[in-house]
Amino acid sequence: MxxxxxxxxxxxxxxxxxxxxLDKTAVGASDDDILYAKSKGYWFDPIRTDHDDLVLKLARARREITPKEVGDAFLASLSSRRLELxxxxxxxxxxxxxxxxxxxxSEIRTVPSxxxxxxxxxxxxxxxPQAEDLNVLNFERHKWGGVRHDDVIYAWFDLSQFRREPQISPTKADVEIFQTILGIAANLPDDASPSVLARELREAVKSNLDERRVLIEILSMAGVLKPRNRPSYDREFVNPSQRQHTGQHNNDWGYPAIWWRGSDGVNASALAVFFPDIEFAEKQG
Ligand SMILES: [Zn+2]
Ligand SMILES: [Zn+2]
Incomplete structure (x- = not known):
C-alpha cells in the first residue's frame, strides 16, 4: 500500500x-529526488500507450471503485486540503x-502535434502508441485536484492511483464544510455564475481560487451542481460535441460547470449517489 x-x-x-x-526545459528534479519520489510511488517512468489501451485501463480501474468511496475521499479532502483525494x-x-x-x-479536430x-x-x-508522461498528471492531481477529469488518460491514472492509496474517513469537520458549501450553492441568486460561487466559497473551505474552481467543476461533473437542460454525466456519457461552451472568450470554466447558475442549486439525486450519509435541506432560512 x-x-x-x-x-x-x-x-x-x-x-x-x-x-x-515551469518551462518545458526546466521541468524535472535531481536524480536523488527522482529516485526518492519513485520509491514512494509519486514519480513514474513514461508509459507507452494509445487510446484503445487507455479505454480498457479506465474500465478496469472503474470496476474496483464505488461511488461512496470517491464521495468519502472528496469529503476527506475538505479539511485536510489533500487535493488528490x-x-x-x-x-x-x-x-x-x-x-x-x-x-x-474526428476529421476536423486535429492539433499541431x-x-x-x-x-x-x-x-x-x-x-x-506514444510515450505518455504521467508525472504531469500526478502534479495536476496534487496541485489542484486535477484539471482534466474528462480525458481518459487522466481519469484512468487518477482512479488507478486512488485505488493504491489508503482511504481516509471523513471527519465531522469535513461534513460540516460540505454542508456549508451546499448551503451556499443552494441559496445564491438565480443568475449567479460559477465564478460567483467560487468567490462565495472562499470562507467555507481552506483553498485558493484555482482550488475552488476545480472543486466546483468536480461537483458539477458528479451532477451535484447540475445545470438544467444540458447533458450530464450522472445520466449518460457526454461526448465532446455535447460539451458546449458559452462562446464567451474569457470564460474558461469546464463543462458542465460553465452552464451552472444559482437557480440550478444542488441536485439531491446525485448527492444521494456519492454522499448517501449527507443530510441536506434544499432551501435555508
Ligand atoms: Zn501500507
Ligand atoms: Zn475515445
Whole structure:
C-alpha cells in the first residue's frame, strides 16, 4: 500500500511549478529526488500507450471503485486540503458511463502535434502508441485536484492511483464544510455564475481560487451542481460535441460547470449517489 509522503509531493510539485508552470526545459528534479519520489510511488517512468489501451485501463480501474468511496475521499479532502483525494470524484463521474469503444478519429479536430481527437470521448491520440508522461498528471492531481477529469488518460491514472492509496474517513469537520458549501450553492441568486460561487466559497473551505474552481467543476461533473437542460454525466456519457461552451472568450470554466447558475442549486439525486450519509435541506432560512 502506498502512503502519503510529504517530501515526495514537494519534489513532484517543485519539478513542475515555481509561481507558475515551469518551462518545458526546466521541468524535472535531481536524480536523488527522482529516485526518492519513485520509491514512494509519486514519480513514474513514461508509459507507452494509445487510446484503445487507455479505454480498457479506465474500465478496469472503474470496476474496483464505488461511488461512496470517491464521495468519502472528496469529503476527506475538505479539511485536510489533500487535493488528490478530491480528484477521484470527477474522474469516477466521467468514467461511470464511459462507453467501450475504439478510437474514432474526428476529421476536423486535429492539433499541431498531429494528434487527432476521438469523437466519442474527446481524447487526443495518434495512430501509434506514444510515450505518455504521467508525472504531469500526478502534479495536476496534487496541485489542484486535477484539471482534466474528462480525458481518459487522466481519469484512468487518477482512479488507478486512488485505488493504491489508503482511504481516509471523513471527519465531522469535513461534513460540516460540505454542508456549508451546499448551503451556499443552494441559496445564491438565480443568475449567479460559477465564478460567483467560487468567490462565495472562499470562507467555507481552506483553498485558493484555482482550488475552488476545480472543486466546483468536480461537483458539477458528479451532477451535484447540475445545470438544467444540458447533458450530464450522472445520466449518460457526454461526448465532446455535447460539451458546449458559452462562446464567451474569457470564460474558461469546464463543462458542465460553465452552464451552472444559482437557480440550478444542488441536485439531491446525485448527492444521494456519492454522499448517501449527507443530510441536506434544499432551501435555508
Ligand atoms: Zn501500507
Ligand atoms: Zn475515445
Amino acid at each position: 502506498k502512503h502519503f509522503d510529504k517530501k515526495a509531493v514537494k519534489i513532484l510539485l517543485d519539478a513542475h511549478w515555481k509561481s507558475g508552470w 478530491r480528484s477521484a470524484l470527477g474522474s469516477f463521474a466521467f468514467a461511470r458511463q464511459f462507453p467501450d469503444h475504439k478510437m474514432s478519429p 498531429g494528434a487527432v481527437q476521438c469523437q466519442v470521448c474527446g481524447h487526443y491520440g495518434f495512430n501509434e
